Amino acid sequence: MSRSKICLNGVTLEYANGHNRARRFWGLRQRRSNGGSNTVLDNINLEIQRGEFVSILGHSGCGKSSLLKIIAGFVKPTQGDVWIDDRPVEGPRGDHVFVFQEGALFPWLTILKNVTLALGHLEDHEERLAKARHYLELVSLERFEGYYPHMLSGGMRQRAEIARALAAQPDVLLVDEPFSGLDYLTRLQMREEILYLHMMLKETTILFVTHDIDEALQLSSRVVIMSEPPARIKCCHTIDIPHPRLLASPALAELRSQIYHHLGVHAAL
Numbered sequence: 001m002s003r004s005k006i007c008l009n010g011v012t013l014e015y016a017n018g019h020n021r022a023r024r025f026w027g028l029r030q031r032r033s034n035g036g037s038n039t040v041l042d043n044i045n046l047e048i049q050r051g052e053f054v055s056i057l058g059h060s061g062c063g064k065s066s067l068l069k070i071i072a073g074f075v076k077p078t079q080g081d082v083w084i085d086d087r088p089v090e091g092p093r094g095d096h097v098f099v100f101q102e103g104a105l106f107p108w109l110t111i112l113k114n115v116t117l118a119l120g121h122l123e124d125h126e127e128r129l130a131k132a133r134h135y136l137e138l139v140s141l142e143r144f145e146g147y148y149p150h151m152l153s154g155g156m157r158q159r160a161e162i163a164r165a166l167a168a169q170p171d172v173l174l175v176d177e178p179f180s181g182l183d184y185l186t187r188l189q190m191r192e193e194i195l196y197l198h199m200m201l202k203e204t205t206i207l208f209v210t211h212d213i214d215e216a217l218q219l220s221s222r223v224v225i226m227s228e229p230p231a232r233i234k235c236c237h238t239i240d241i242p243h244p245r246l247l248a249s250p251a252l253a254e255l256r257s258q259i260y261h262h263l264g265v266h267a268a269l
């Protein structure tokens with residue numbers, strides 16, 4: 001038992017022969033192989049409190065997405081377990097956990113309908129429409145409610161996704177590099193949008209995988225750095241600096257050098 005929002009106990013994940021040695025879907029028999037196995041995550045222990053904004057940083061291929069999939073309940077770890085709200089994760093929990101990722105909008109629905117879908121908990125159709133419009137307005141997409149996702153720019157699609165997350169009011173928001181396909185300026189704007197989202201959803205716990213150290217510095221209350229595979233948690237940095245944060249401030253500059261150092265990127269120092 002734990003009082004954390006999310007608790008990872010000794011999470012280890014092995015893939016074997018190109019297949020997931022852990023069970024891909026809950027309830028299926030574990031797939032075994034006589035061939036070599038690839039340990040991706042090695043004994044990950046992490047506690048995350050309600051309302052925290054935790055960024056996960058690490059080299060490509062170290063297992064960040066795998067870790068998020070385990071927390072989302074899409075993949076079962078080979079060893080260890082994950083708890084959310086003192087309940088073991090035993091599969092996807094669509095009711096409270098929202099996975100924010102690129103391409104998650106249904107392409108055959110307008111963005112108004114996409115956002116309305118996230119409001120399934122409201123019974124009254126008119127109320128759902130009014131709320132969906134309200135969230136689209138918050139991300140300045142009210143004029144585009146009748147557009148399909150392919151008719152929007154990359155940044156607008158991400159804003160629609162933010163409106164969907166706002167509508168869903170999730171307990172846990174899992175975000176896996178949502179802005180990687182966006183240009184630099186749009187990414188900067190999206191940082192502000194995500195901060196806004198966090199401000200609106202104060203109780204929501206956010207786990208944010210990113211390669212962008214500045215993004216992590218500007219957004220997070222804690223940064224978790226993973227080691228090379230088999231990945232362990234190398235270190236954590238708590239960032240107790242109010243928003244908006246100036247990246248050029250001495251405190252953040254110092255933290256940035258420490259993070260680069262932990263990631264072994266000396267060229268940037």
Ligand SMILES: Nc1ncnc2c1ncn2[C@@H]1O[C@H](COP(=O)(O)OP(=O)(O)OP(=O)(O)O)[C@@H](O)[C@H]1O
Nearest residue numbers: 015018019020040059060061062063064065066067
């Ligand atoms: N379904 C799978 N079957 C076998 N191996 C896998 C599978 N999914 C991921 N892997 C392996 O697990 C390792 C970690 O992959 P993962 O996608 O979690 O890394 P990541 O840290 O998210 O990388 P990136 O930053 O590039 O997105 C990689 O070596 C990858 O090849």
Ligand SMILES: [Mg+2]
Nearest residue numbers: 064065066176
């Ligand atoms: Mg990844």
